[in-house]
Amino acid sequence: MNILVCISKAPDTTSKIAFTNGNTQFDENGVQYIVNPYDEWYALVRALELKEAQGGNVTIITVGGAADDAVIRKALAIGADDAVRIDASATDAYFTAMQIAAYAEGKGFDLILTGKETIDYNGSQVGGMLAEALNLPYIAIATKLDVAGSTISCEREIVGGVQEVEVQAPAVVSCAKGMAEQRIPNMRGIMAARTKPLTVVAPVALDALTTYSSYSLPAAKSSVKLIDPNNLDELVALLHNEAKVI
Amino acid sequence: MNLVYINSANGLSKAALETVTYAKKLGADVAVVTNANASAETLTALGNYGASTILQDTAINGQDPSQLVKLVAAAAEKVGASTIVFSHDLIGKAVAPRLSVRLKAGLVAGAVALPEPDGSIRVNVFSGKAFGYVRVNSNTRIISLLPNSIQPEQIGGNCSVEAFDGQAGSSNIVVKATKKPEGAIPLPEAELVVSAGRGLKGPENWGVVEDLATALGAATACSRPVADIGWRPHHEHVGQTGVAIRPNLYIAAGISGAIQHLAGVNGSKVIVVINTDAEAPFFKAADYGIVGDAFEVLPRFTEAVKRFKATQH
Ligand SMILES: Cc1cc2nc3c(=O)[nH]c(=O)nc-3n(C[C@H](O)[C@H](O)[C@H](O)COP(=O)(O)OP(=O)(O)OC[C@H]3O[C@@H](n4cnc5c(N)ncnc54)[C@H](O)[C@@H]3O)c2cc1C
Numbered sequence: 001m002n003i004l005v006c007i008s009k010a011p012d013t014t015s016k017i018a019f020t021n022g023n024t025q026f027d028e029n030g031v032q033y034i035v036n037p038y039d040e041w042y043a044l045v046r047a048l049e050l051k052e053a054q055g056g057n058v059t060i061i062t063v064g065g066a067a068d069d070a071v072i073r074k075a076l077a078i079g080a081d082d083a084v085r086i087d088a089s090a091t092d093a094y095f096t097a098m099q100i101a102a103y104a105e106g107k108g109f110d111l112i113l114t115g116k117e118t119i120d121y122n123g124s125q126v127g128g129m130l131a132e133a134l135n136l137p138y139i140a141i142a143t144k145l146d147v148a149g150s151t152i153s154c155e156r157e158i159v160g161g162v163q164e165v166e167v168q169a170p171a172v173v174s175c176a177k178g179m180a181e182q183r184i185p186n187m188r189g190i191m192a193a194r195t196k197p198l199t200v201v202a203p204v205a206l207d208a209l210t211t212y213s214s215y216s217l218p219a220a221k222s223s224v225k226l227i228d229p230n231n232l233d234e235l236v237a238l239l240h241n242e243a244k245v246i
Numbered sequence: 247m248n249l250v251y252i253n254s255a256n257g258l259s260k261a262a263l264e265t266v267t268y269a270k271k272l273g274a275d276v277a278v279v280t281n282a283n284a285s286a287e288t289l290t291a292l293g294n295y296g297a298s299t300i301l302q303d304t305a306i307n308g309q310d311p312s313q314l315v316k317l318v319a320a321a322a323e324k325v326g327a328s329t330i331v332f333s334h335d336l337i338g339k340a341v342a343p344r345l346s347v348r349l350k351a352g353l354v355a356g357a358v359a360l361p362e363p364d365g366s367i368r369v370n371v372f373s374g375k376a377f378g379y380v381r382v383n384s385n386t387r388i389i390s391l392l393p394n395s396i397q398p399e400q401i402g403g404n405c406s407v408e409a410f411d412g413q414a415g416s417s418n419i420v421v422k423a424t425k426k427p428e429g430a431i432p433l434p435e436a437e438l439v440v441s442a443g444r445g446l447k448g449p450e451n452w453g454v455v456e457d458l459a460t461a462l463g464a465a466t467a468c469s470r471p472v473a474d475i476g477w478r479p480h481h482e483h484v485g486q487t488g489v490a491i492r493p494n495l496y497i498a499a500g501i502s503g504a505i506q507h508l509a510g511v512n513g514s515k516v517i518v519v520i521n522t523d524a525e526a527p528f529f530k531a532a533d534y535g536i537v538g539d540a541f542e543v544l545p546r547f548t549e550a551v552k553r554f555k556a557t558q559h
Contacts, residue, residue, distance in 0.1 A: 122355075129343045156336075161425050165420060210380050221532075
């Protein structure tokens with residue numbers, strides 16, 4: 001089974017979020033980038049487990065500049081076989097997905113995995129867009145993934161529950177918690193990652209469909225009102241009369 | 247014309263009413279497209295929220311996003327839609343991106359408000375730590391609305407239901423089993439949420455959490471380590487790497503309030519924190535706080551809610 005795993009960089013979860021240039025740009029000053037946790041912990045690790053059990057190849061792909069090679073090497077250290085970087089700035093989800101689709105078209109991948117969303121732009125868009133562009137079935141937000149022959153079985157989240165579904169390869173699946181456990185790369189993996197193939201591909205010409213015109217930060221919370229632990233009637237009254245939420 | 251996709255398989259959800267209200271407030275008439283065989287009587291209630299026409303395709307069950315995308319695209323063409331609205335729920339997340347590619351129409355994923363005066367639309371970014379304002383560069387735009395971002399509004403009005411053939415073809419996805427916990431309130435749509443963390447010490451202690459949730463009519467949630475150790479199911483895990491929620495009321499007991507946890511709940515209107523440690527970071531993000539032991543406070547809270555509810559009847 002040949003698996004393509006779409007990887008995005010994301011700011012470390014403890015990063016200070018700030019903006020520059022009149023609030024039109026994310027301030028990368030002092031920000032550490034990691035592999036987006038959904039892409040790494042679930043999509044990549046599950047792909048590696050499937051490969052270890054059944055054979056095949058795991059390729060990772062990202063749309064980004066040369067600075068993103070560090071994030072790619074991290075994913076290679078966890079165990080991916082090779083990597084592709086489409087040399088362009090990932091301006092919106094559509095641009096990103098269409099670049100990946102243009103690369104993947106005709107390469108014979110049996111399974112294309114994405115994380116459920118990125119922890120910076122949180123759009124949950126790339127998987128569905130890829131599936132449409134490649135005319136493949138799409139299983140969104142899968143919490144389990146198994147493959148037997150050409151049958152892909154997943155558990156996916158649905159409104160108010162979960163569902164077991166099957167689809168024939170090739171297909172696109174977006175991956176969420178439950179599918180696999182985080183793996184910490186070991187020294188051998190880190191060494192091996194340095195020499196694994198990383199192919200840099202030129203982007204195809206196309207325009208983004210959306211633009212972030214600006215950003216803002218939420219207003220700071222006013223300070224907490226402390227309630228006597230022996231007087232829960234007061235809390236309930238406040239929730240009803242003051243906060244008006246019950 | 248604005249077009250709204252709703253899933254009516256289990257009647258009209260709150261998310262459906264929110265999306266119709268949102269589309270109406272954008273201006274222009276609202277058409278709704280739906281699959282599944284909800285009765286005309288159920289569907290016409292959407293007139294009250296601003297819909298004027300409903301297109302219903304009973305031939306598809308809604309399990310395959312590649313069918314739904316064809317259905318919505320066909321409906322968009324029929325009504326000449328310039329804006330198409332989904333709920334940013336599990337169906338919207340699967341279908342709206344496909345539609346964006348099919349129609350080459352920009353998608354605003356997870357809108358939390360009506361458009362700004364300059365036409366850009368606010369979304370949560372950086373897991374709720376900031377807002378982004380998205381501008382769509384195409385003529386047609388698609389908006390998926392984060393649940394619980396606006397309140398459904400009844401404006402009075404009527405609508406007609408029309409059978410519609412979306413030419414959606416056959417499904418490639420075979421459904422083997424569906425599991426829906428009886429009576430549980432889906433977390434992303436819940437207005438009230440009671441959540442607990444490692445401070446509860448073990449899965450056997452969740453009774454006090456569930457009792458309060460039941461008394462309030464709330465959904466239950468948990469912190470990441472609690473789901474990781476298997477004390478609670480994964481779908482209850484809220485935070486930056488779990489579900490992001492924005493209920494009216496979020497009650498957190500025995501949760502320290504790590505930055506990754508706050509990222510998933512900072513959109514809540516009101517936060518109540520119960521923690522034995524007065525220095526717990528969560529108190530900085532809370533509206534109301536109780537420094538105390540969850541095992542004592544939660545049962546008292548439940549009793550106080552019951553007393554309150556008794557006076558409301
Ligand atoms: C990349 C990354 C992503 C992450 N994503 C998430 C995420 O999405 N969601 C998430 O929740 N976490 C996430 N985490 C983990 C996060 O950093 C915290 O470790 C986690 O939220 C802590 O969970 P907790 O508050 O339940 O446990 P603890 O931090 O152990 O806190 C327990 C709290 O309970 C209190 N307590 C103890 N006994 C009682 C009692 N009897 N009554 C009342 N209070 C009591 C303690 O004072 C303490 O504050 C992530 C971490 C990383 C590195």
